[in-house]
Amino acid sequence: MTIENSNEKHEIRVQPIENGTVIDHITAGQALNVLKIIGKPGTSEGIMSVLINAPSSHGKKDVIKIEGREINAQEFDKIALIAPNATINIIRNFKVASKKQVQIPEHIEGVVKCVNPNCITNSNEPIKSNFTVNNENRYVFLRCDYCERIISENIADNLL
């Protein structure tokens, strides 16, 4: 990976990965929130590299590389909620085996905690949180199926 800086050309020490996942086009500033989803202790022993505010054709973006682990469908859904333009590249033997843009799910269960402390899902009842996902031109907001409270700006803070 290279970056132009005045007349010099610096090589950044982010090497290509042999096997793993590259999450590209993460909304600038959201990489650390994406790490909360994929970087939980024990999920991978490989190296993770994070680029924040990297230049892109549309301004700035964040990028994450994870060595030795392919992310799963549930992580995919969670990432879509906070970085709706992200692309997920699965790397096998140094080659891109698949490349997909995240799909914003229509409905999520047990992924996000309702922000309403008085919601029935935040009690000792045997139910999971459920949200209907609204996507207006990639502006994502969630509506709780039980109490109808809306979460829009702090989704990452409420991921389970």
Add this chain to the structure above:
Amino acid sequence: MRFKDFDTISMKDFSRDMIDHILDTADKLEPIAKNEEKSDILNGKILAVLFFEPSTRTRMSFETAIKRLNGDVLSLGAVDASSITKGENLADTIRVIEGYADGIILRHPKEGSAKMAAEMTSTPVINAGDGAGHHPTQTFLDLYTMRRESRLEGVKIAIAGDLKYGRTVHSLCYALSHYNADITLVSPKELRMPREIIRDLKNRGIEVKQTDSMEDAIQDVDVLYVTRIQKERFPDPAEYQRVSTSLQITTELLKNANPDLKIMHPLPRVNEIDSGVDFTSHACYFKQSFYGVPVRMALLSLIMGCIE
């Protein structure tokens, strides 16, 4: 139209045809609600009334509705005398009660509790208020009151008070969207209706007007719907005093109002409506409270499958 075993959780579950059918049925049952006629419609049916929060009107009007139709009421009684104090959760309580009753009327402090309860049982659940969430039978009686005392189709209505947290007002607006209502919202800036609700209403073809002047709002409306402003929403008592006074309805204010204006309030009121207004032809809130009986009779009879 099939009502038998239908769960009554939110007004959004009801189409215009369904609402009209409930109101038409309430019309037919009103003489029974007034005890002018006798009825056995709910004979042999047991309705569990589970109230986990205090209530006067809702609980008593449900129980009156059941008794006027000769049904039986199974009451949870005081929460502190039940298994709830032993730590039993609502899901378990519902699954126990379904073995005893033909229908469950539930009021619970948690939002979404009625929806969860309905998921736990095949016995029909009627939401009698879930925290600050839905209260559909209140909306049915509000619509019925408008139809009986003013007009419902194309009604010009001003809705005043706490429009931010007052979710029964949101349910009422959704229901009025079926009836081409002309809605004006009257509230101070800090208690305005959330923009998501206004956007939802717009998507249903209803444009609402907003103002903070009660005097302007009541010039040309059929109905003024007043709700209680809760003191606890205001950290500063002086601010509460200022806001509640600015929206207070007095006989003086009503001098220039439409002579046919009807004033509604879900009650209890605190100081939103001056007691002098009670003796004017505008006051409609005590009749509104009574209409809870025929409306709840209608709903219960349809859901129990005792009438079609």
